[in-house]
Amino acid sequence: MATTLQPRTLRPAPEPLGNFIRPGYNDHTVLAQALTEGRGSGSGLIINPVHSERQMPLVVEANTAGVETILDSKSLELSSPSGYVLRGISDLPWAAEGGMHSPLNLANAAGARSVRSLAEYAAEAQMSAVLAPTHFLNSPTSPWWDIDATLTRSLRGMLDELELTQAPIYYPVMVKASSLTNPAMMTRLMSQLQSVPVDAVWLRLHPFGTGNSGPLVLKRYLQLARQLHALGIPVVAEHSGSVGVALLAFGAVGGIESGVTFTDTVNLDGLLRQPRPDNKPFSPPPRVYLHQLGAFVEASVAREFFAKRGMKALHGCQDTNCCPRGWSDMVGNPRRHFLRQRAREVAELTAMPESLRPGHYMENFLRPASDRAMRSADQEPSLARVRKRLDSWRGTLGADLEEHSSFTISPPAAGRRIRVRPSA
Ligand SMILES: [Zn+2]
Structure with missing residues (x-):
């Protein structure tokens, strides 16, 4: 046999940063297409069991493609x-007997039964990972802390029993951001997270997100995420959207999660209040992602905006692999454009050494974005808000870089089991 030159790997490929996509009711088609084409699907899909008819067909395809489900x-x-x-x-199937889940009806055997149904469903549907059944925590003495820990331990046990030993459990932390300024709450959170067999922390901090990331909120988020690095497991920013890309660049999180052109802000108010009589689900049409600004506009606004002088050149998609017909493809297939651009943003960071990521983000995205927003705000008034937001991020993140010569980095949310322990 002739000797052939084998390509040598000089250094191992970096583990990919997490780019999790939460498909909404009408997003299954574009994601099926993305999975077939092998790009733009994100590194993981959060599957909504309520929309199982539409989303289950994605699971097999995603598992084959190495995309987490x-x-x-x-x-x-x-x-x-x-x-x-x-x-x-x-x-x-895991809705408990006795109505809405409460610390009372999830205690003891009923909780174990509910978790068994959840684990069986995950196994049957061939999911690669599960979001732990955690609850909203409003105080360091909430009964949910202990119940969530018990449910999560028993979920691990049942997944192992069902031969899903490789399936990670991700632990959503759902709290009001302000409550974590209480030292007792923070201490409780850290001890909770040390004690549960989970492979990542998913932060659902209320309120936070692209539309709610003023200087104080963003600074606190960075501080909190860095405190969590002591746990040694990846931190993922739920519903974070474009500000999540900044958090990734700064190493605060190892993964981000958002919907397809929506769900880029955590706001739990709607869920936690009493239902309104007119509380009907509603799927709005996708928004258009202005990737140069990390911002969205409605399709009708985008059409008018691109008709204005200079805006096609300034904001049209120049990536022929994404939108061969430029801005008209952005508006014509806004979901696909968003998915591909978000994948590019995350891939660019993954490919770069950690120490260079913050500078790259500041110089190659944030500075040009805020210049572009300034030049566009008189053409589209809603962009004045975007400009303000970008300037605020520049201020906060610039100060953060000046303050730290080095900072801790979240491990990448790369879909592996991390806390593998023999079950007790
Ligand atoms: Zn595009």
């Missing part, structure tokens, strides 16, 4: 007044 346990909806009445929630 993460079962959403819908625990927040199951345990909140406005969530419980949403269509399909109370019909989930």
